[in-house]
Amino acid sequence: MIEIRNLHAEIDGKKIINGLSLTVNDGEVAAIMGPNGSGKSTLSYVISGREGYDVTGGEVLLNGENILEMNAAERAAKGVFLAFQYPLEIPGVTTMTFLKACLNAQRKSRGEAELSTPDFMKRVKAGAEKLGVPQDMLRRALNVGFSGGEKKRMEVLQMSLLEPTFAILDETDSGLDIDALRIVSEGVNALRDPKRSFLVITHYQRLLDYIVPDTVHVMSKGQIVKTGSKELALELEANGYRDYVGEAA
């Protein structure tokens, strides 16, 4: 479970997160919706440990442990996963090599034995098959020349291999057609687990038809301004954000 308490963060002196508090329980899928510029992506970066953001107050507890002092790699090993809105292309590094290095780095950090190549191959092939990721994609440089849908599928494949306890999906629906959205959502739904929590960041209600949330939060000006059930997303779709954006201080 993740507990964000009165979080304040800024970049280059500009305040983006203004006293945000949010709890996502084990097994819960929470959605964050909000207009452009409300700080949703910044929140995902601050939780996952991107450099360049100054946290000026508050704490982020993962299973009771404050992770704000850790770097991004340490947080990943603790179980934080960020599925990127725009996954990066890594020329010259094959997908397979990258996945193996990441998985074993996390295992090493947790004091676990590294996976042997055959064990790793077995896992990655099984995961790829479920998501319809062709084997030849695994031998290509990571995300280089992949379509939007392939990149998002690769994010979900990485998530399935790394088995995080808390996963953030940042605008996972952006750039996806209906078929790709369905495949990616099924991949995410297959990973729903009583011990795993999700934070789904999205502009549109559409994604939440596929990944049905337990709770929906509205974010505006760096704060959570409204919390409700999945019906809140439908209401937002119908009426827009105008009822909420004025509420933040």
Place this chain on the structure above:
Amino acid sequence: MPGDVKTAQSAAEEKLVAEFARARASLPGTEPVGALRDAAFATFKSAGLPTRRVEAWHYTDLRIAMRDALPLASAPKPDAALKQKLEKLAPRIADLATARLVLVDGYFIAELSDAMPKGVSVSALSDALAKGDATIVEALSAPGMGQGDAALALNTAFMQGGVVIDVASGKQVAQPIEIVAVSSESSHAIYARSLLRVGAGAHLTLIERDVSAAAQAEQRNNALVVMVADEGQVEHVFVPAVLNSASTHVASLLAVLGAKASFNSFTLAQGGGLLRRQIHMRFDGEHAKGQLAGASVLRQKDHADTTLVVQHVAAHCQSREYFKTVLDGEATGVYQGKVIVAPGAQKTDGAMKSHAILLSDNATMNNKPELEIFADDVVCGHGATVAQLDEDQVFYAMARGLPKPVAESMLLEAFVDEATDRVESEPVRVYLTSLIGQWLSQRGRA
């Protein structure tokens, strides 16, 4: 030049003049060779050591770097201890059974060298010069290339070691030849010049590995002349030694390609003092292909300069230049590439790239690609970039669990691999990658 004030000789220049006067009579060669040396030394004497005022040396001031001229290395006495040391300094490349030629302080040592494969004949430079074979003397002087370069002129004046390698026409030699150039423990200057002549239709892979046993500064000035006859093919890899930080190393390569010939050369610079890699490549026959590639990984106060002149004289030839540089600490990198297309060299296809990554605010990269095109039906392009590691990529890899040094090393290795990928032989690629990996892992620990 009018208005150019001739500066007084530096201490190093004075010493070089005295050293040439002292050694002139004992340097190997018949009288035509002596005349070649005198003419070259006169070129050096009037120009002095290269400074920033010489355009081709604008970013590397050899005159300042060479505060002193070290004494010429004398002929070594090979013994069992030296052979053992050699195996340690230059262990065999895994999965690659090369035929080795060993130079100690520039001098060819037959006792430490391997037998050559069929079709390859080798002689010591000093023997070749003493015989005075006119074709060898002419080839060694590489007419029309690097004339007027004072550093190359010094090599011509002092050349005392090196080998002459001949590959018979039509011989496709499978076993790579490896020149291992080791310097002994004393502080001195080494001037070696080697010649590789590849006959028509012959194939050869040549690896040059320089190693050093010296803890003190050394001054190396070596040159290799490569002449590839029609339809000949040469793969060439050069790995200069990591020398003491007060050392200077000028490594010249002069290559002439016949029709339909192919030449692929790669240099891996790993820092250590000042390295000047200067390459002249000339296309004399049509439909030839030449590729010059390299990677430089530099830190601390390393200075590595790669300066190329590619001359398209014949039509229908293809040239590729591809260099990657990684700079950390206070290192300085230089890339100067000049591609000249002569009026008759129609249908020339040229592409030149130099990319650098700076890892430190105090590192410097000087990138200067140039095209001089005098023909109207050619395709020539160049690209040069200087950048930092992509922070988004580093964060992406870290967010997947890779610690920062591991993430950075992975990205840097991938960056440099794009250059090493141009080496044909897989065992050599693996060897080069392992050297780069060692450099990266030392960076992670620092």
